[in-house]
Amino acid sequence: xxxxxxxxxxxxxxxxxxxxxxxxxxxxxxxxxxxxxxxxxxxxxxxxxxxxxxxxxxxxxxxxxxxxxxxxxxxxxxxxxxxxxxxxxxxxxxxxxxxxxxxxxxxxxxxxxxxxxxxxxxxxxxxxxxxxxxxxxxxxxxxxxxxxxxxxxxxxxxxxxxxxxxxxxxxxxxxxxxxxxxxxxxxxxxxxxxxxxxxxxxxxxxxxxxxxxxxxxxxxxxxxxxxxxxxxxxxxxxxxxxxxxxxxxxxxxxxxxxxxxxxxxxxxxxxxxxxxxxx
Amino acid sequence: xxxxxxxxxxxxxxxxxxxxxxxxxxxxxxxxxxxxxxxxxxxxxxxxxxxxxxxxxxxxxxxxxxxxxxxxxxxxxxxxxxxxxxxxxxxxxxxxxxxxxxxxxxxxxxxxxxxxxxxxxxxxxxxxxxxxxxxxxxxxxxxxxxxxxxxxxxxxxxxxxxxxxxxxxxxxxxxxx
Numbered sequence: 132x133x134x135x136x137x138x139x140x141x142x143x144x145x146x147x148x149x150x151x152x153x154x155x156x157x158x159x160x161x162x163x164x165x166x167x168x169x170x171x172x173x174x175x176x177x178x179x180x181x182x183x184x185x186x187x188x189x190x191x192x193x194x195x196x197x198x199x200x201x202x203x204x205x206x207x208x209x210x211x212x213x214x215x216x217x218x219x220x221x222x223x224x225x226x227x228x229x230x231x232x233x234x235x236x237x238x239x240x241x242x243x244x245x246x247x248x249x250x251x252x253x254x255x256x257x258x259x260x261x262x263x264x265x266x267x268x269x270x271x272x273x274x275x276x277x278x279x280x281x282x283x284x285x286x287x288x289x290x291x292x293x294x295x296x297x298x299x300x301x302x303x304x305x306x307x308x309x310x311x312x313x314x315x316x317x318x319x320x321x322x323x324x325x326x327x328x329x330x331x332x333x334x335x336x337x338x339x340x341x342x343x344x345x346x347x348x349x350x351x352x353x354x355x356x357x358x359x360x361x362x363x364x365x366x367x368x369x370x371x372x373x374x375x376x377x378x379x380x381x382x383x384x385x386x387x388x389x390x391x392x393x394x395x396x397x398x399x400x401x402x403x404x405x406x407x408x409x410x
Numbered sequence: 411x412x413x414x415x416x417x418x419x420x421x422x423x424x425x426x427x428x429x430x431x432x433x434x435x436x437x438x439x440x441x442x443x444x445x446x447x448x449x450x451x452x453x454x455x456x457x458x459x460x461x462x463x464x465x466x467x468x469x470x471x472x473x474x475x476x477x478x479x480x481x482x483x484x485x486x487x488x489x490x491x492x493x494x495x496x497x498x499x500x501x502x503x504x505x506x507x508x509x510x511x512x513x514x515x516x517x518x519x520x521x522x523x524x525x526x527x528x529x530x531x532x533x534x535x536x537x538x539x540x541x542x543x544x545x546x547x548x549x550x551x552x553x554x555x556x557x558x559x560x561x562x563x564x565x566x567x568x569x570x571x572x573x574x575x576x577x578x579x580x581x582x583x584x585x586x587x
Contacts, residue, residue, distance in 0.1 A: 284417065
């Protein structure tokens with residue numbers, strides 16, 4: 132067992148894997164803490180989200196209790212576990228299982244929140260929340276299992292999921308590239324009240340070519356990101372920095388802040404895969 | 411070690427289904443998408459980020475109240491969300507309310523279309539009893555109000571983007587609050 136661990140460590144750099152996993156858990160844990168706080172602000176918001184579960188009052192019983200009290204308890208548990216994962220990953224001297232166990236529990240709570248109503252809350256889910264769940268659950272389990280092969284598999288899986296999301300977003304947008312190129316689709320996005328920005332509606336309508344160029348730049352970035360594990364230093368870092376800038380921009384303009392944490396947490400795993408592939 | 415092997419096997423299966431989601435991804439009835447009925451925890455997400463194109467329509471909820479003195483308030487879009495700010499990159503709890511509004515209005519419009527109710531005339535009795543209508547009514551009634559309100563009326567509206575021209579509308583009756 133020991134020789135096997137040493138072999139894996141020599142092949143894939145187990146020490147780097149551990150440092151990467153700690154950093155990933157720290158970022159994902161912070162994102163999960165923030166997400167829990169958003170779900171519970173204001174305190175009665177969860178109760179107002181209840182109308183979507185239309186069968187709740189008809190069936191009564193535990194459904195009425197669960198939403199919002201059970202959901203709040205689940206969110207509180209997720210918050211505490213994510214915070215514990217952040218603190219334990221920052222200490223540096225705690226054994227990997229002490230980082231992994233709370234991260235895995237936070238990931239499990241995130242997973243339960245994806246269930247059908249009334250256990251889950253469907254309107255609060257997005258791609259950022261999905262990647263937060265994947266990061267915490269898989270890397271947490273990889274750390275908790277205590278073998279380097281499990282941890283490395285978890286890191287590769289997180290990188291795969293993040294890059295798959297980028298690739299799919301880019302390739303599927305290409306199906307309707309004309310609308311993106313002439314700026315029509317970006318104008319729709321900024322005009323929407325949920326994800327838009329009123330200050331950008333008029334400028335983009337006046338300059339549709341600029342809107343088209345911006346859209347194509349985003350699609351090019353989404354298509355370039357899956358190649359990052361094959362890019363040498365510092366090109367991969369530059370592409371990921373551009374991606375982070377894109378997420379910060381969409382967070383400020385479109386309010387999609389969970390993507391900053393979800394995809395940002397996956398970036399160390401992508402760089403880990405790059406180091407592994409190019410070593 | 412056996413736990414690690416099992417863990418890696420699970421990750422491989424998850425990765426496989428993540429790839430399989432792209433086969434006939436927009437056709438839920440497809441043979442390649444039948445496994446989704448077992449994915450109760452949504453381990454594999456639907457669709458892709460604003461792809462292939464963002465929706466051309468938007469759903470919103472409008473509300474007006476009959477005040478204690480009988481005065482009718484103007485139509486107001488609910489819930490009232492604060493304007494976009496740079497802070498939303500860190501803290502944006504209102505995004506859930508926006509998505510809830512969209513979901514409620516869309517479900518009501520779909521239910522009305524299913525019952526053959528189009529336009530802004532008085533809703534048929536079947537619509538008044540459907541869960542989607544009751545959900546919106548409960549949501550609207552629970553909203554905090556500044557003064558005494560005798561009754562409320564709401565409308566679910568579908569608008570075209572970016573022109574914001576109205577495409578469809580369901581208008582409720584007056585309901586006592």
